[in-house]
Amino acid sequence: MKAKLAAHRxxxxxxxxIPLAFLAPHLLVFCCFNIxxxxxxxxxxxxxxxxxxMPQWVGLANYANLLTNPESIYYWQLRWGLLNTVKxxxxxxxxxxxxxxxxxxVLSSKCRGHKVLQACYYxxxxxxxxxVMVSWLYMFDSxxxxxxTLLGLGKFRWTTTEPYNWIALxxxxxxxxxxxxxxxxxxxxxxxxxxxxxxxxxxxxxxxQRCIHITLPSIKFPLQYTIITSVIAEFGIWGQPDMFNxxxxxxxxxxGVNHQSNKMLMQYIAESGFGSSxxxxxxxxxxxxxxxxxxxxxxxxxxxxxxxxxx
Amino acid sequence: xxxxxxxxRTPLESLKRNWxxxxxxxxxxxxxxxxxxxxxxxxxxxxxxxxEMKRYPKYRNIVPLExxxxxxxxxxxxxxAPFMNMVLNSFIVSVTTVVLVLVIASMSAYAYERLEFRGKxxxxxxxxxxxxxxxxxxxxxxxxxxxxxxxxxxxxxxITPYLGNVFYIFLLRNFMHGIPKDLxxxxxxxxxxxxxxxxxxxxxxxxxxMMVVALFSFTGxxxxxxxxxxxxxxxxxxxxxxxxxxxxxxxxxxxxxILAACMLTMIPTVLLFLIARKYFLQGLxxxxxxxx
Numbered sequence: 001m002k003a004k005l006a007a008h009r010x011x012x013x014x015x016x017x018i019p020l021a022f023l024a025p026h027l028l029v030f031c032c033f034n035i036x037x038x039x040x041x042x043x044x045x046x047x048x049x050x051x052x053x054m055p056q057w058v059g060l061a062n063y064a065n066l067l068t069n070p071e072s073i074y075y076w077q078l079r080w081g082l083l084n085t086v087k088x089x090x091x092x093x094x095x096x097x098x099x100x101x102x103x104x105x106v107l108s109s110k111c112r113g114h115k116v117l118q119a120c121y122y123x124x125x126x127x128x129x130x131x132v133m134v135s136w137l138y139m140f141d142s143x144x145x146x147x148x149t150l151l152g153l154g155k156f157r158w159t160t161t162e163p164y165n166w167i168a169l170x171x172x173x174x175x176x177x178x179x180x181x182x183x184x185x186x187x188x189x190x191x192x193x194x195x196x197x198x199x200x201x202x203x204x205x206x207x208x209q210r211c212i213h214i215t216l217p218s219i220k221f222p223l224q225y226t227i228i229t230s231v232i233a234e235f236g237i238w239g240q241p242d243m244f245n246x247x248x249x250x251x252x253x254x255x256g257v258n259h260q261s262n263k264m265l266m267q268y269i270a271e272s273g274f275g276s277s278x279x280x281x282x283x284x285x286x287x288x289x290x291x292x293x294x295x296x297x298x299x300x301x302x303x304x305x306x307x308x309x310x311x
Numbered sequence: 312x313x314x315x316x317x318x319x320r321t322p323l324e325s326l327k328r329n330w331x332x333x334x335x336x337x338x339x340x341x342x343x344x345x346x347x348x349x350x351x352x353x354x355x356x357x358x359x360x361x362x363e364m365k366r367y368p369k370y371r372n373i374v375p376l377e378x379x380x381x382x383x384x385x386x387x388x389x390x391x392a393p394f395m396n397m398v399l400n401s402f403i404v405s406v407t408t409v410v411l412v413l414v415i416a417s418m419s420a421y422a423y424e425r426l427e428f429r430g431k432x433x434x435x436x437x438x439x440x441x442x443x444x445x446x447x448x449x450x451x452x453x454x455x456x457x458x459x460x461x462x463x464x465x466x467x468x469x470i471t472p473y474l475g476n477v478f479y480i481f482l483l484r485n486f487m488h489g490i491p492k493d494l495x496x497x498x499x500x501x502x503x504x505x506x507x508x509x510x511x512x513x514x515x516x517x518x519x520x521m522m523v524v525a526l527f528s529f530t531g532x533x534x535x536x537x538x539x540x541x542x543x544x545x546x547x548x549x550x551x552x553x554x555x556x557x558x559x560x561x562x563x564x565x566x567x568x569i570l571a572a573c574m575l576t577m578i579p580t581v582l583l584f585l586i587a588r589k590y591f592l593q594g595l596x597x598x599x600x601x602x603x
Contacts, residue, residue, distance in 0.1 A: 014426070018505050022422035025415045030475035035441065037449035037456055044452050112336040119588070120343035123350070126580045128534035130555035131573040135353040137559070138566045146352055149368045175346075180595055187596040236447060239536045243556060266447065266537075273451035274541050284451045292448035299443045 045289045049282035062286040074272070074283045076257045078290065081265030085291075088264065089234045091166070095174045096181065096230045097223070103178070104185035105211060118186065125179025133243035136172045159245035162261050169240050169262060177233070181226045188219040221305075228302040235295050238266035265291050357382055357571040364567050382571035391561055394572065396547050397554040401579075404469045404550055405532040411474050412528045413521055420483035421509045425495065435480075442477035454542060464545045473532060479524045482597065486520035487513065523594035526587060530580050551576045 045062060047055035065072040103121050107114045124132065139146050140158040148156050158168045192215050200210055216223070241247055247263030265287065273284030326333055352373060356364065359375040359382075370376075386394050422428075423435050457468040494516075495508045503511070514521075539553035549557060555572055562568050584591055 014505050016428075019422045019426040019428040019431075022418045022426065022505070022509070026419040026475065026480065029415065029471065030438065030442075030477070033453075033471045034449065034475040037453040038441075038444055040452035040456065041448045041450075106335070106339060109332070109335065111332050111339065113340065117336075117339050117343055119584075120347055123347060123581070123584075126530070126584050127577050128552040128555070128580070129536045130552050130559070131577050134555060134559055134566075134569050134573050135349045138353060138356060138570060139349050141564075141566065144364050144367050144566060146348075146367075149371060175349075183592055183595040187592075232445070236445070243559060269447065269450065270537075270541060274454060281451050281455060285448075288447045288450055292445040295445040295447065296443065299445070 041285050041288060044282055044285035046286075047282045049280065049285075051279045051281070055282060058282070062283050063290075066283070066286055066290070071255065073255055073257045074280075074287065076254050076259070077268040077272070078265065078287055080257075080259050081263060081268040081287075082291070084262055085235060085237065085265045088166075088169070088237055088262075089231055092170045092173050092234050093227065093230045095170060096177050096234070097227055099174050100178045100182035101185050101223075103182050104189055105215070107186060108189045108215075118182070121182055122179035124176050127176070129176065129239040130243060132172065132176045133240065136168070136175075137244065140168055160249045162249070162251075165245060165248050165262055169244060172244070173234070173237070173240055177230070181230070184222050184226055185219065188222040189215060192218045224305065225302065228298060231298050232295055235291065235298070236266055237264050238270065242267060353570045354574060356567055357574050359567050361565065361567060382568045383575070385568050386558075386572045386575065392546055392549075392554060392558045392572075394554070394575070397549055397551045398575075400466055400548060401533060401551040404466050405529050408470050408473055408532040409525050409529050411470065412476060412479060413525060415474055416476065416479040416524060417483055417514060417517065417521065418509070419480045420487055421505075421513060423480065424484045424487040425492075425508075425513070426505070435484075438477050439481065442475070446472075450538075450541075457542065463542055464548050466548060468542050469532075469535070469539055469550065472538065473528065476528070479528070482524060483517065483520050486517060486597075490516045519590070519593070520597075522587065522590040523597060526583065526590055527594055529583065533580055 044055060046057065046059060048058045048062075049055035062074075066074050066078045069075050100121075107118060107121075111117075127135075137159075138144070140148075142148065142155045142157045142159075145158075147158070148154065156164075158164050196214055197210055200214060205213070241262050241264055245262070247258075247267055248261035250258040250260055252259045269284050269287050269291070272280050272287070355374050358378045358380070360377055360379050363372075363376060388394075423431060453472060454463065457463050457465075462468040490513065494512050498508050498512055533550075534552055535550070536552050536556065539550050540556055543549050543553060546554070546557060555569070555576055558572050559569050
């Protein structure tokens, strides 16, 4: 009966325009508000574009200035911004992986209250960045701050002293970003075969050996996923330094540009793209495209891994 | 393994047998308390008077000696940073985003999962690849685009950039794949068209995945800091998250007042988490599982 019905039914029991009708809303918003700005960004990076004027085509001049011309202020902005961002990624990402991983491994013993503990460790990730930053600014404050009082540091200035501003920024970022990775690791660890763990335990492997040789290799893919997403997220860092100290103390001045201790590339992009003085959306777009290419290269690694997993 | 037996023993016996597990729990709770101490300190500080805040290093009192609601009253009534407006803006933006994202993403997911058309997979993966272009590339032109449309300082410019999310479609599509097709096929034989199948049959089965997408897009929109801070200049149109940034700049280091605003800002997301904790955790696991 069923086969008979199927044979009589046309291959597509609906009109040709039906799929389009379902896709149209997404395609429309995606093209207007995602693709179009990206294309404009690529175009703008090849122009000189100051506020209130039409963009003027300058070809690759922006990139030439950014990459090779030490006379240009943007050369120094890109250089210092990118160096600081890379420095931040290199020092921050290992902790963004290791801290939640340590929590997840300890919580996997299902000790008493592990669900409450999980919620406690996850909680900071629910807060918005501005709330997180205000709380920590208060903690690190040089006058009213709890950190200074507890550590007996007097009126130590966390926001303006290198390298302590970096330590504080990384600490805050790890604290804020711990939750997501923690949950991912916990669910991955829960899927590790109990039989193998017990068998090796009988064979005399201790908890540390079991963790290194069995648990960690079995959660390889979630680990890779979180490393890549964390790298991508930290390359776009803006809010933490913006609210913590606006970029930190000036280390040197070259060509009228302040080399600030922890000012990130995203801050320079936002400043030259939107700032009240010396707006140049063209160069800002070029800088954004360079940062975007770096992030894109990292995400392609993930994309490839995903398609492999899906096929 | 020992849990079942331990529950039948008295606590003291269980403590003797499993002292290591108890010790571990205790240590973890101490770490959790330290981990959350910025939240406790901030909470109590928001009820302190200005005098007491300044005296903190001397007396080292965490809990206010004298509780006051003055900071909350100030935040609520401060004309320079209209708090009530920010609350409203945040809710309007987040709720609209969630509703539109759910409709748009689930319709697309239905087309990719349940309908056949030429170049389906190619289109899907092309969109997915395009969506991986980092947002920073479109940041600056996006601002000028909305400026040209006259949408800067309008709430709509905080909604539209997040509607085209392809990952939500991916998530919903994967979930829809697990829903048996028997139901839609029998409905189709009974003469139901695709819009009926989509809205009456598929969507009701999708509630768990829709919850996950709703929570993600709500918290994402509520907590978004950079774009509203750059796109919105009028205090009346700021959302809470970006408003806190303004408040932080304009209250002149009066932490007790800024923190009072922060405490009010975090209520919705924390409340949502407590109510829908299951879906939050599921969503995070789901996103890692399909991507990893």
